[in-house]
Every structure is written in C-alpha cells, then in structure tokens.
Amino acid sequence: MALGLYISVPFCRTKCSYCNFASNVLPKAVFEQYVARVCQDLAQAPAVAEEMGGQFERALDSIYFGGGTPTLLDRTQLERLLFTISQNFEIQPGAEVTVECAPGTLAPEIIDVFNRSGVNRVSLGVQSLVEREAASVGRLHTSETVFDDIARLRSGGIANINLDLIAGLPHQSCRSWRTSLDRAIATQVPHMSVYMLEVDEDSRLGRELIAGGTRYHAQVVPEEDEVADFYRMACEQLQNAGVEQYEISNFARPGYESRHNLKYWSRQPYLGFGVDAHSMLAAAGPRNDGSKDGFGAAGQPELAGGAGRGGLEAVRFATPDSLDDYLAAAPAKRTFIDQQAALEEAFFLGLRLNGGADLARIAADFGISRVAAFRPTLAELIAAGLMEQQETRIRLTDRGRLLSNEVFERFLSLPCHMSLEANP
Secondary structure, X not given: OOEEEEEEEOEOOOOOOOOOOOOEOOOOHHHHHHHHHHHHHHHOHHHHHHHXXXXXXXXXXXXXXXXXXXXXXXXXXXXXXXXXXXXXXXXXXXXXXXXXXXXXXXXXXXXXHHHXXXXXXXXXXXXXXXXXXXXXXOOXXXXXXXXXXXXXXXXXXXXXXXXXXXXXXXXXXXXXXXXXXXXXXXXXXXXXXXXXXXXXXXXXXXXXXXXXXXHHHHHHOOOHHHHHXXXXXXXXXXXHXXXXXXXXXXXXXXXXXXXXXXXXXXXXXXXXXXXXXXXXEEEOOOOOOOEOOOXXXXXXXXXXXXXXXXOEEEEEEEOOOOHHHHHXXXXXXEEEEEHHHHHHHHHHHHOXXXXXXXXXXXXXXXXXXXXXXXXXXXXXXHHOOXXXXXXXXXXXOXXXXXXXXXXXXXXXXXXXXXXXXXXX
C-alpha cells in the first residue's frame, strides 16, 4: 500500500496564543540546518523503518507539509525538500501534494516552486475572516490578504484550496462567526476545516483560560455552549452550500476530501519527518532483538495495551518535539500496536468519519469474538443518543460529534499513544 509522507516545518512568523504545537519563531539561520537534517532523514527512510520494525514502501500517493508555516522557507529550501523526496520515493501519478501556508506568506516565487514541483493543494491557516478576532490571537493577515492569496493560487493553477477556521476565538459572537462562514463560503474553495478552540495547558491562551485570567483576551473567549452552537452552525451552513462534512472537523465538495488526512483515519501507513512528526507503519514481524523506544535502546518492545493480546499489527513512532533534540538526533519514541490496540483504533478512528465504521469489515479483520466484546459499549452509546447503527455500519450522531472524545474513550482499554498531524 502506498505511503503518505508528512514533513514538519516548525517555524512561524508569530506564535499564536491558541497554538499548542511544537512550533516557534526562530531566526532564519536555523532553517538551513533544519532542512539539511530533514533531507538526511528522508534519505535514510528505509533504514529508519527497518530499525523501528515497520514495513517500508517507496510508493507515495500523498505528501503533506505542515507546521508551523512551511512557506517561511525560501524557494531553494522548499525545492531541496521536494527534490529529496522525489529522489528517495516513487511519487505516484496524481499524488496529492499539500503545503500549509499562513495568509500573506505566498510570495510569487513560492507559487512558482509549487507549480514546478507538483504541489497541487494548499491549506491556508485563516482561523477567522474577521480582523478583530484574527488579530486577538496573533494572526497577521486581514480578510483581503486571504482573498488575494486565493486569487493568486488560482491564477497559478492551484484550485484545490483548504481554509482552516476556529470556533471559539476571543471576541467571537454568533454574528461574527456567521460573517467568517459567509466570507469563506463565498470564496468557493472546495475544502474547509472547522476546529473548536482547544483549552489546555499547552498554549498561552489555554493556560490563561484555565487560570481564569485576562491576558490574551481570555476574558472574551465564548462559553463552551456557544462554541458548540458555532460548530453546529458551521455544519449547517457548509452543508447548505454544498461543502459536505465527511469527518468531525472536515468538509469538502465532492471529490475534494483530503486524501492525506484520510490515511490517518483509515489506518493507512504514513511516515513523518521533522520535529514532532509521527509515523505509522505495518509491523514487519516479531521483534526479537530486545530493542525498545528508539534506536537500539535496551529492553523488550512496548505494546500499546499490553502484551499477550495478539500479534503485532503496526508500529507507531514519533520524533522529538524539541528542535534542539531533533537536530541532535535524539531517538524516536516507539510503540508497537498489537491486535487489540489496532481493533480499538479501527473503532475510534473510523468513527471520526461521517461514514462511520463498518462492523462487518472490522469483524473480518479482527474476528467476530473481538467485535462482540464491544456490543455492550455500542448499545450504551446508541441508547445515549451518541451513536446510531444502520445495518452493519455505526456512526456518530450530531451530538456524538460534539462529545467525540468521551465516545472514543469508551473504546480504549489502555492508552494508545498516538497523534494526528493535520492541524490548524
């Protein structure tokens, strides 16, 4: 099966107050060192996959540059990354090649690089098309900047464009959120992602909200119920505009679903490179060399969910989330996925999709008895109105999508350490 490739570029013009990713504002002198290291890792991909215990495949059908802001790199650095990928992998005809961009960072020479290097999809981190809201969290663009970027991308031959929006930003109201949605829909872009503001200790705004403070406009962040209403409004307006929801946070016109992100939710293999980049590969087979949690560290392989629950299905590993550690070649963290953990993933990742999870397919992959063990959980979730079943397919209800984390926890016997890379 063809791989997806993820390249992390952890550099930003400013650090947004809501951001909880491993990215930062750094001098351009670091960029070249970083690109060189990523290119080195790309060239060593087969050896890394073997060391981690995963099956390596040279064929690629999706490439995703995320961040951070990949378009802060100069044209020669972007070209070097894209060329190194082409030299070490087989990019299939029609592969989806996405680059995340902050509005206002698309210089003409960057669009030229896109055209010459096969980039055919761009994701714009808009977050809000209301200037006051965007500025309150550190975004540097105006709505006009976004509209200009879209026009120039289309003139350059790139029509497959995504806009990210966040429900719950400071100063956001029902009226202003509707304005953002209306403006985004009017652009006629074929894909939109709508995220609800995350409140956790990994962002400055999140810490301030938890502390009950007023910095970063925390005192004017909408209440949780309001944010849920904003999400429902987005689902309704986008559906009415022909931009159909296909995953909890993602909406597309027919044929424009993100092929790369679908790999994560359907448990297809992918490799990640750069800071805090995650990978998932099919397991190459039992590991008897005593390695654990990295490149040759002593110990027995760690199984997500514990040993003795079936053979190995896959291996997940992640690079360091510190730039210094990554540049110093600190070891990756690795978790082997046994059959039980893989079954749990099939449930909670499949349920992210509007199409849901097919019980017949899961039973064919993992056995009827394993699926039967989840019948009481399924019955409880259906009775609670969080899930519905149609023939052999189960899916979240509208209410279930709002409470998806609580639903997913019901399918986890033990933590399955993983992360999804497509972020706002």
